[in-house]
């Protein structure tokens with residue numbers, strides 16, 4: 001913007017120019033706000049009548065304009081200038097982004113701290129917060145799984161919730177028809193989800209970009225509709241109940257149901273329904289840790305590198321002799337497996353599932369987690385999943401403005417970090433025998 | 437493979453993109469240890485020839501033999517495993533990945549056994565890549581990206597290296613350096629099939645050359661013969677015949 005450049009001369013700030021610019025920008029902001037808010041806030045539907053409340057948008061627009069005016073002025077103070085400078089520098093992408101091995105070793109201490117906190121947190125949490133934490137962990141898992149497909153392999157999958165549903169129903173229906181418990185259903189449901197991933201992936205992976213997105217979107221809906229309409233098998237909209245996990249045959253119920261021993265009796269403590277949730281949380285946390293390790297390892301292996309290479313340039317991959325169908329399929333199935341596992345946990349924690357939990361909104365939320373996290377960054381995805389699940393709970397205090405605040409935060413995040421919260425980092429490859 | 441059989445032999449190869457016939461009855465051979473160049477105008481079908489050797493597009497007719505085996509219509513990754521590597525037209529590096537990771541991608545067809553040694557060899561050939569090995573490949577200059585594309589192809593220890601217009605968009609000095617490197621690669625034992633627009637340089641470097649016109653081989657001969665040929669001079673060297 002030329003006015004800014006003119007306003008900041010080498011000797012100092014020419015405040016008359018700054019002032020004029022601030023007035024101009026505030027006026028523009030006022031007009032824009034009025035245009036946007038006028039119809040939405042100004043016209044109130046009252047019964048069948050439309051009431052005119054134009055003073056409200058006027059007030060809001062005035063506040064916005066005043067804010068804009070102050071921000072513009074603040075931007076020209078020395079502090080504002082340095083802040084602006086730092087903000088822009090952050091957005092410029094660095095050429096070098098490889099973490100040396102020693103630097104990533106230093107991060108281990110952080111990891112340890114996070115693990116300790118995560119393990120103690122459920123012991124202190126109330127039932128409400130425990131369920132929030134479990135949900136957050138499930139979304140972390142879902143985010144990590146979809147991150148392989150969308151973030152690493154670059155395949156936009158808008159029907160990821162299908163695999164989540166397969167996992168959840170795998171547990172519930174496995175218990176109902178095959179008498180499977182949680183632990184035997186967990187690997188089977190994961191494999192079932194992988195199978196679904198393969199079945200969907202094989203014909204679909206010839207497609208690119210938008211087409212792939214549409215087809216996966218359709219697949220997600222098909223799964224949901226089948227679950228909804230196949231009354232005899234899935235119970236349709238009435239849903240099915242899912243079994244709770246056991247700890248080596250110990251049940252987390254007040255009285256033993258399936259001939260086992262209740263957990264609290266075995267350890268001679270009083271019954272607490274929280275035990276079940278704490279147990280689910282801990283197992284879930286271990287699985288998430290395992291996933292993080294697996295994904296980190298995979299990214300430094302040929303398969304993982306091939307996923308990313310395929311996202312960058314498919315023709316180059318083929319010219320290098322990479323079997324692109326196999327590589328894409330492996331990403332797709334890997335993602336599906338993780339989705340399936342997340343589904344099993346969802347079902348066992350809810351105790352009851354029905355198809356409404358697996359609608360398109362879920363898929364969209366998981367995609368949002370991956371995109372906000374920074375497409376490919378494991379840390380970013382975890383942070384985004386936590387933010388997107390815990391934030392709405394924290395915002396409950398704002399009642400009616402919850403969704404609004406959520407939206408504002410999303411917009412701010414995208415301005416602040418347009419490439420997601422955390423840029424993917426890569427670990428340096430240690431070349432044996434290479435002198436510097 | 438009989439001792440007289442060439443490393444690569446192409447016989448009456450046809451290639452199509454739907455209704456467009458891009459290659460018509462192309463026959464040529466490359467002996468082990470040679471640098472052979474293919475020159476031709478834009479759209480003559482040079483890139484198509486390299487890619488259809490790689491099975492993409494599948495040849496519509498004719499056959500390709502490599503090291504005494506018929507490789508016509510094999511899947512691309514099978515062909516790469518047999519020791520043919522390609523630095524495709526327009527470099528096509530993996531922009532978001534580091535230089536080092538790009539190179540490691542090239543090693544996929546042969547596995548990880550020689551990765552370190554091969555990486556060091558590539559860094560010797562292109563010291564610039566060593567300096568920049570932790571940089572995002574997309575931030576390299578055009579010439580550096582070309583080095584990276586060639587280095588990446590070398591990581592699969594190819595016996596036959598296919599280079600599609602390595603001098604594309606490079607300054608004269610850089611062109612000379614790339615061509616000197618190609619000579620070096622050949623001296624270390626690889627065979628090179630070089631597609632070029634830069635006919636003068638290419639024909640000087642190569643033992644033999646072919647001229648492709650509208651998908652057909654029009655001329656062939658040694659580098660000097662083609663350099664002296666009036667038709668070649670007029671069409672590709674900007675001379676007056």
Ligand SMILES: Nc1ncnc2c1ncn2[C@@H]1O[C@H](COP(=O)(O)OP(=O)(O)OP(=O)(O)O)[C@@H](O)[C@H]1O
Pocket residue numbers: 453456458476477478479480481482483484485525633
């Ligand atoms: N994927 C494709 N689909 C349809 N036609 C194609 C495709 N690729 C190439 N062609 C056509 O095939 C012909 C040969 O193209 P090719 O890329 O082989 O030319 P080239 O000799 O490499 O040219 P240049 O020197 O400009 O790179 C051209 O007419 C081109 O339009």
Ligand SMILES: [Mg+2]
Pocket residue numbers: 482483484525600
């Ligand atoms: Mg070409």
